[in-house]
Every structure is written in structure tokens, then in C-alpha cells.
Amino acid sequence: MFRRRLAGVLAAGVATAALLTGCGGDDATADGPVTLKVLTWEPGGTEYWKQVKTTFEAGHPDIKLEMQSVPFDKYPEVQGPYITSQSGPDVMANNAGLELFDRRNAYVPLGAKAAEINKDLVTYSGACEGFDTSKPCYGVPFSYQGNVLYYNKAVLTAAGLDPEKPPATWDEFGAACEAVKKSGKTCLALGLSGTFPAYWDFPEIARNYLTEEDVRALLAGKLSWKDPKLVAVLEKLAEITTKGWTNKNAPSITMLPDGADIFQRGDAAFAGTIISDAVNWEAFGKALGDDKLGVTRWPAIDPAAPLAQKFSGIEGAVYGVTQWSKKKEAGLEFITWLAGKENGELWVKHAKGQPLNKNVDKALLPSSPAFLKIQEFVAAPTLHAGVMLSGPEADALARGWQQVTLGQLTVDKWADQMQQALERSPTKKQTK
Amino acid sequence: MTISTAPVAEPAAADAPTAPARPPRRPAHAREWWLGAALVLPALVLALLFKVVPLVRGVITSFESSSGFGGSEFAGADNYTRMFDDPMVLTSFRNALLVVATLPVWIVVPLVLALLIHQRAPGWKFFRAVYFVPYTIAPIVVGIMFRQILSPDGPVNALLRGVGLEPLAIEWLNGRNSALFSLVAVALWSFFGLGVMTYLAGLATIPEETLEAAYLDGAGFFRRLWSVVVPMLRPTVAYWSVLCASGVLIWLFPLIYALTQGGPGDATMLPEYLVFLTTFQFLDRGYGSAIGIALFVFVALLSIFSVRHMFTEGTRKPR
Secondary structure, three states: OOHHHHHHHHHHHHHHHHHHHHHHOOOHHHHOOOHHHHHOOOOOHHHHHHHHHHHHHHOOOEEEEEEEOOOHHHHHHHHHHHHOOOOOOOOEEEOOOOOHOOOHHEEEOOHHHHHHOOOOOOOOOHHHHHOOOOEEEOOOEEEEEEEEEEEEEEHHHHOOOOOOOOEEEEEHHHHHHHOOOOOOOOOEEEEEOOOOOOHHHHHHHHHHOOOOHHHHHHHHOOOOOOHHHHHHHHHHHHHHHOOEOOOOOOHEEEEHHHHHHHHOOOOEEEEEEEEEEEEHHHHHHHOOOOOOHEEEEOOEEOOOOOOOEEEEEOOOEEEEOOOOOOOOHHHHHHHHHHOOOHHHHHHHHHHOOOOOOOOOOHHHHOOHHHHHHHHHHOEEEOOHHHHOOOHHHHHHHHHHHHHHHOOOOOOHHHHHHHHHHHOOOOHHHOOO | OOOOOOOOOOOOOOOOOOOOOOOOHHHHHEEEHHHHHHHHHHHHHHHHHHHHHHHHHHHHHHEEEEOOOOOEEEEOOHHHHHHHHHHHHHHHHHHHHHHOOHHHHHHHHHHHHHHHHHHOOOOOOHHHHHHHHHHHHHHHHHHHHHHOOOOOHHHHHHHHHHHHOOHHOOOOOOHHHHHHHHHHHHHHHHHHHHHHHHHHHHHHHOOHHHHHHHHOOOOOOEEEEEEEEHHOOOHHHHHHHHHHHHHHOOOOOOHHHHHOOOOOOOOOHHHHHHHHHHHOOOOOOOOOOOOHHHHHHHHHHHHHHHHHHHHHHHOOOOO
């Protein structure tokens, strides 16, 4: 009797195991549509991604999309374990540049198909090793990203400043900050906890000191952080907080959402953020009113520097097919569609973002004055120095900035810490 | 007085307990042994699979060097020697020691509160429920909540300013030491309810008459706490101490993540957060594993004394 029961229990166990194994198997061999798991932080917002799913599935009845959405600031923590365990989503995203290159072994190189897939994009070099399209490319970008300085015209006016002539130089910015402070508002909304906005603000200062060659040397780990040019960049970053231009609680709050909230509430004159995906002209325009939102380049420290009047641009999120996916063909079909005109137009319509696809109908582009101004900046791009930083460098940059702000660290010590971070960057060590 | 150097006589054979004659082995004993083994086996397999195997894997990884998420190669003891030159690692362990120094508070505060509840102090039913509530809130939510509460213009500082204690209204999460101790205070707020419950369970085993007798003998609250409750609660205190000693070093991750992310600078960087940062953000798995193993040894060394004490208490034969 006991043996018969035991055999029954064992049989049930085996059946359950078989069923579970079947659930995790390759959909491609089963009847019906293939289900693609897509890991995303939903750049452009939930509505845009709903449209992506609906539109793509309508045009590709053999493929279903299963979105795993993770907040932007939590994304690396969710993605890291997937990559370490070589399992999980079939398609996933990383920011173009070093973040993607660090994780390149998680993605299938597109090989010769890269040029074909991306043929209609303004640029896709951020998806390729060393920003070089002749080297392996790991995915598809569809949006353009970069940093600008947004400002609240009403706050500038209340401070006695001309909102149509925002500060163009570092000195003018300092003077504007003093005026804004006197009017009882914060000059620059900032949150230093986490790697943002160090990652965003660093390239805007660096453009005044570095050439494109220097930026490439930074990517390769060949530019020392003790180099006077980089030390000067750190000094100017430190000035932003030590001169009292920012909110007092900057070291203990995050830029997203805390710092951006200060600007959106109308409590700060300026916020240095990005042009697409989130905390952009669209979000700020909604909060403050399109007519009250201004946008400018970060003030130039040395207006004569070769990159001072350029735009630190970078492709936005790059979507690639994972090495471990058993549905690579379907994954490739999806990312090819992402690079296309149909998705480009969805991106403009629903995410109000800067498209990369050249064939997007110009009539669809937003009419916001801030967006139109950004079009002028984007026309003169340069390499984005922030995306050249390795994980340890970005972390040390953010932590050092916190400490310098609190008077716990000197700029020279900060440069030492940056150099140490560079030396313990696994991927930069490899490229030396 | 002289001291004899003569060998001490062996105790009389009659004093020694005589070994009982071993009964002949019976088939029933063998059956019992197999049954015992069968009952222990699932736990043993689970422990091996989910404790020993990951630990061994972690040790192996700690001897490898890896670049990004690519392949890895044997690195000998490089990852371990590297730690001694890495200021972030040294700071994280220094911070860990500071956190460990707060252990007496973790042990005593819940004990005192549990005793007050046990003695049915006014409002004890209310406090018994309320103390446990923070433990039921997800630590990540606690962290987000306290980031607002402790901000320079948050409710804590507003209250301090309101009652005329303006000098105490500091930037809690910005200072080098205040940030770390704010983190510990938030953790204590989050976990002390569990300690109160643990102690209440232990107190339930102390006979009422013993406490009553001490009270009638004129022992005050602290006298009863020190001379009656603590000795009789020793196994529970030891258990809670082990839990806290390891807990303060491996429970704080969600709080650090939501509250400070290890900052400002490295002020609240603890080894467990550094393991995560090194492995998943710096993509240095081998080094991350080495820091993890160092943390494991650190926690084991801290816990070993309490565990040994608990084992001695647990195996002591009743007199």
C-alpha cells in the first residue's frame, strides 16, 4: 500500500516537473505565436510602449511581446543578475556607449546586418564598439539623447533677469545664480545621490577642456584623471555646489525624481537634464507651461574651446537580442522594426522624443518652443563624455562630488579617487 | 603552609559511573537509524544545495578575475590582496565595525520594552501591536519614507525647531557620522519589533512566581531585569544577539539602497552594498565575490562566540 502511494507521489512529481520544464521551453518550436520577453525601463513612457506593443503585434501576428518594465534608476540592479546568470529576457536595452560596451557579451553582435538595419538612422555609432560602426554593433537605437539646461522663465523674470537671454558664460551664470538666490529661489535644482546627474553634468563642463580625441582617450582609459584638463573639469563641477548655486539638500537626494521635482514645482531657475525619454522639455513643459520653459546650452567656461558650442549627443536606449535567447530571429525582427519609420513616428507622437530615423514625417514633430530650440543644438553634435565613464568612474565621480560639496574632500583627492576608479575598471583595463 | 608535589590520587573507582553493559543490537535499532537518516536527508540535501554549493561557488569565483560580463580566469589571491589597498573596502569594514558597536542598543532596547509589555505596563496591549508594525513594512519603503522624514526640511527637523532644539536639527543624511547612525537608527526602528516579540516569547517561559518573588523581595525594575530576567533569558538573548550581529551586517541593503546609496561619499558604505556595487555595477564579479567572502568571515567571527554560547547552553544537562 505504502509503496503504491509512494509510486503515485513520485509519478505526480515527475509530471509536475515535466510540465514546468515545458513552460520554460522554446516557444519557437511550439504552435502559435512566439512570445518575446523584453526588458525595458520604458524610455518615452508607458503610453509609448503600449503603442509599440499594439502596433508591432498587429503587424507581426506571429510574435507577441511580453514587457518587463523596470524603473530607470533600478534597471541595472535588475539587469545585472540576468546577465550574470545568462538567462532572462530575449531583448533588452542599455544606454549607448560604455554602459552597453560593458555588457556587450550579453548581446548578439549584429554583424553585417547592423548597417542594413540602421540604414535610415541619423547615427548608430553609440551601439557599436568604440563608437566605430566598422566594429561590432550590438543593437538598435531609435532616439537621440543629450544634455541641456532647462530654465523657468518666470523665476528668471522674478529675479530681474531677461528670460530671453539666459546666461551664456560661466560668469554670467554665477551672476544669475546670485540674483535668483536673492529672490528666494534655488538657482540650479540638483540631487547628487546616485550617479545622476554627475553623468549628465560632467560632459557639459568637459566640453570646455577636452577635444574629441581626449574624449576617445577617456573611453580607452588612456587619459589620466590627474591630467590638468580633467582636474579643471572637476574643479568647475565642484564650483556648482560649493558656490551655493544649488539646493542645500543636494547631497542626500536623487536627481530623479527629487531634484527634477524642485524644478517642476517652480522652486528653481535651472535644471540640467536630458532631451528625451524622461525629465525633458515635454515633462517640464507640462509642469510649468510650454511658454514658461526655456532651454539653453550649459554656459561656456571657455567660449573659444573647440567643443564649447557643441551638443553632447548620444543615441538613447539601444535594444539588442540577448546571447541566451532561444528566439533570436524573432528578436532581430523586433529590433529591426524599432529602428524603422513606423516606430520613429510612434516615438515622436507618443514619447515626444527626438527621433533618429530620417524618414519620420516632419509634420509630426512637436511645436513646443523648447523642442524647436533643441533642434538647433542637436545640429552640432559632439561625443558625450559622460557615457565614456566606466561603472567605477561614474560612481566615484558622483560620490566625490557629494563629498566635495560637503567639504569632506578636496578636488585633488577627488582626482586621486577618480584615477583609482579608472585603474579598477575591468573593461578599461582590458582596452588599455 | 607547604604544597605537596605528590601525585593526586585517582578518584575511587566506586565514584566513577559504571558503563552500562551494551545491549545486543536489535534489528529495531537499524530501522530507527534508517528512519532517522531518511528524515534528516531532505534537510541535509537542501542545506547542501542552497547553502554549501553557493558558498563554494562564491569562493571559487573570488579566485577569478573577470572583465565585464565576459569570461573569467584564475587570479590566485589577487582579489584578496587587492582589498587591502582599496580604500572603499577598508572604509566599508570600518563602517561595519561602527555599526557593530551599536549592538548593545539593538539587544537592550527591545529587552526593556518586552519586559514592560510583559509586566503589563499601562497601554501594553497597544504597544505590543504597535511595536511590531514597523517590522511589517518593507525595508525599501522604510528607506524611501525616512529619506523624506530626515531631509533638512523634513518633519524631524521641523519638530526639533518647533520645540526649541534648533541646534539638533542637523542634516541627518549629509554628515559623515550622522548619516551612518541615522541609517542604523532607521534599521533599529524597522527591526526592533521582531526583537520585542522574540523576548516576549522567551519571557513567557519564565515562571510568574519567580518574578513575583523578586518583586516581593523588594527588587526594583532594573534589579529584576538584571538579576532575574537576563540570567533566565540567556538563551533568548544569545539567539537575538546572533541574529542582530549578523543582521546589522546583512539586513541593511534595502535601507542603504533607498536611503543613502552608500553616501554621502562612502559614509554609509557597508560591505554588503559594496558587494552588490562591485558585482553588478562595476561588473567585477571576482572581486565582488572576494568582498562577499570577507564579509562572510567577518560575520562568522562575530557570531561564533554567541553560537558557541548558545550551543553550550542548549546542551547543558539539567542539574
